[in-house]
Amino acid sequence: xxxxxxxxxxxKGLISIPSSNKGIFVTLFFTIFATVxxxxxxxxxxxxxxxxxxxxxxxxxxxxxxxxxxRTLLLPYFGRLSDRKGRKPFIIAGxxxxxxVSLSFLLTESVSSLIVIRTLQGIASAMVMPVVQAYxxxxxxxxxxxxxxxxxxxxxxxxxxxxxxxxxxINDFWSLxxxxxxxGLLSLAGLILSFVxxxxxxxEYIKHRDTSSIPWSLLIKDMQLMGLFIYRFGYTGxxxxxxxxxxxxxxxxxxxxxxxxxxxxxTIGVFVSGLLQLPMGYLADRINRxxxxxxxxxxxxxxxxxxxxxxxxxxxxxxxxxFGIGGGISMxxxxxxxxxxxxxxxxxxxxxxIITVAHSLGMMAGSMGAGVAMDYFSLDSIFPCGTxxxxxxxxxxxxxxxxxxx
Numbered sequence: 001x002x003x004x005x006x007x008x009x010x011x012k013g014l015i016s017i018p019s020s021n022k023g024i025f026v027t028l029f030f031t032i033f034a035t036v037x038x039x040x041x042x043x044x045x046x047x048x049x050x051x052x053x054x055x056x057x058x059x060x061x062x063x064x065x066x067x068x069x070x071r072t073l074l075l076p077y078f079g080r081l082s083d084r085k086g087r088k089p090f091i092i093a094g095x096x097x098x099x100x101v102s103l104s105f106l107l108t109e110s111v112s113s114l115i116v117i118r119t120l121q122g123i124a125s126a127m128v129m130p131v132v133q134a135y136x137x138x139x140x141x142x143x144x145x146x147x148x149x150x151x152x153x154x155x156x157x158x159x160x161x162x163x164x165x166x167x168x169x170i171n172d173f174w175s176l177x178x179x180x181x182x183x184g185l186l187s188l189a190g191l192i193l194s195f196v197x198x199x200x201x202x203x204e205y206i207k208h209r210d211t212s213s214i215p216w217s218l219l220i221k222d223m224q225l226m227g228l229f230i231y232r233f234g235y236t237g238x239x240x241x242x243x244x245x246x247x248x249x250x251x252x253x254x255x256x257x258x259x260x261x262x263x264x265x266x267t268i269g270v271f272v273s274g275l276l277q278l279p280m281g282y283l284a285d286r287i288n289r290x291x292x293x294x295x296x297x298x299x300x301x302x303x304x305x306x307x308x309x310x311x312x313x314x315x316x317x318x319x320x321x322x323f324g325i326g327g328g329i330s331m332x333x334x335x336x337x338x339x340x341x342x343x344x345x346x347x348x349x350x351x352x353x354i355i356t357v358a359h360s361l362g363m364m365a366g367s368m369g370a371g372v373a374m375d376y377f378s379l380d381s382i383f384p385c386g387t388x389x390x391x392x393x394x395x396x397x398x399x400x401x402x403x404x405x406x
Contacts, residue, residue: 021139023197024135024139024197024198024199025136025139025148025151026197027193027194027197027198028132028135028136028152028198029151029152029155030155030189030190030193031091031095031128031132031190031193031194032128032129032132032152032155032156032159033155033158033159034159034186034187034189034190035094035095035098035125035128035159035186035187035190036155036156036159036160036163037159037162037163037166037186038098038102038163038182038183038184038186038187039121039125039163039183040159040160040162040163040164040166040167041163041164041166041167041170041179041182041183041186042105042167042179042180042183043064043163043164043167044164044167044168045167045168045171045176045179046060046063046064046114047060048176049114049176050063050111050114053108053109053110053111053114054111055111055114059111059115062115063111063114063115063118064118065364066115066116066118066119066122067118067119067121067122067125068122068360068363068364069119069122070119070120070122070123070126071122071123071125071126071360072122072126072357072360072361072364073126074122074123074126074127075126075129075130075353075356075357075360076216076350076353076354076357077126078090078126078127078130078131078349078353079130079131079134079349079350079351079352079353079354079356080347080349080350080353081349082130082131082134082349083134083346083347083348083349083350085201086201086204087131087132087134087135087138087198087201087204087349088194088198088199088200088201088204089201090127090128090131091127091128091131091132091135091194091198092191092194092195093124093127094124094125094126094127094128094131095124095128095187095188095190095191095194096124096191097120097121097123097124097127098121098124098125098128098183098184098187098190098191099184099187099188099191100120101117101120101121101124102180102181102183102184102187103180103184104117104120105117105180105183106177106180106181129356130349130352130353130356131349131352132152133152133352133355133356134342134348134349134351134352135204136148136149136152136339137149137339137342137343137348137352138204138348140339143285144285145284145285145335145336145337145339145340146280146281146282146283146284146285146289146332146333146335146336147278147281147282147284147285147332148281148336148339149281149332149335149336149338149339150277150278150280150281150282150284150331150332150335151277151278151281152335153274153277153281153331153332153335154274154277154278157270157271157273157274157277158274160270160274161267161270161271161274164267166182167179170182214345214346214347214350216350218345219345219347219350219351219354222341222345223400224337224341224400224401225338225341225351225354226396226400227396227397227398227399227400227401228334228337228338228341228355228358228397228401229354229355229357229358230358230392230393230396230397231293231297231330231334231393231394231396231397232334232355232358232359232362232393233358233359233361233362233365233393234297234362234389234390234392234393234394235297235300235327235330235331235362235390235393236358236359236360236361236362236363236366237362237363237365237366237369237386237389237390238300238304238323238366238386238389238390239269239327239362239363239366240362240363240364240365240366240367240370241304241366241367241370241382241383241385241386242266242269242307242320242323242386243266243367244366244367244370244371245367245370245371245374245379245382246262246265246266246307246320247262247265247266248379249307249379249382249383250262250265250313250316252379253310253311253316254312254313254316257313261313264317265316265317265320266320268317268320268321268324269320269321269323269324269327270324271324272321272324272325272328273324273325273327273328273331274328275328276324276325276328276329277328277331277332280292280328280329280331280332280333281332281336283332284332284333284336285336289333289334289336289337290333290337290398290401292329292330292332292333293330293333293334293337293397293401294394294397294398295329295330296325296326296327296328296329296330296331296333297326297330297390297393297394297397298326298394299322299323299325299326299329300323300326300327300330300390301326301386301387301390301391301394302322302326302387303319303320303322303323303325303326304323304383304384304386304387304390305383305384305387306318306319306322307319307320307323307383307386308380308383308384308387335355337401338351338352338355366386366389369385369389370382370385370386373385
């Protein structure tokens, strides 16, 4: 009975973060869930809204690109500043920004205003995302990095899956303004919870605050961290390819495919990855994380080539689901290794910001690079390019992670 009891106690220990930090973790979890869901509610409706204001294609691109540009530009700044000044002020400021942006959507009457609003929303996102990730890293006990980050990832994947569905339903049953109000209410709920339940700055877990920050040059020279960066860039680049070009590719191969069927293709990978977060996070704390990341990356690379070879809807759906499996296997250990790097450098905010920059750049590079490949080569060349991108990410990670903590 002794081994069985020991096993059960280990499971119970993994079910939750230690009780002293439980309220903090739940607040952070909901904050990310609320903000990403809120953005997800609105993003699919923005092209239609922009068109109703007279925007042509290039302005729709600017509306989306302005968010990514301001977010990517400021992620390192806010991540590093939170290492020195504390996490709570940036989380609160970012959530205030999200709430005000939601109200601004209701008042805007021009395309240029939409671009400004999306730029401000990107700034708010840069305040929230890496800082919340850093906070999660600070309160994670040693040996639970994989499970803790998988719980955090679960909030992301769940909100990415739920947001667009909610946005469509709210718009159908009520109106576009109701979707903006819903985004604002979710952000406001996250703001209230963070204000009430996150402890004051003096009670945070940040070490070495108000001391000299580690130079960016030293972080960039950390080859293991750069391997994590390149892998995340390649993985997210493949997601950008799937999200942006799967509808075109699928309808080109299967002209009779319905819009809802295409929607399933785009989202099934996220859904499958979300389902795997907790079990893979549990596993990442027990076996070699490096091997898990490499295995997941190989699966992602193969799945991109499978998409290219697909000639039927079931095959396409299976291929994207396999991509989700690869992401589900690799992301918890990858983020656990990132968390360990943050603790190693005593710069959790800076390290999380670097990985989040990789995410943003990967999404932009994947979608834009695939567009160039389609224009200069062919639509069929897009997904093999994704295979190549993911393969480079796996090779760079494997080469730089030798000797990294398991």
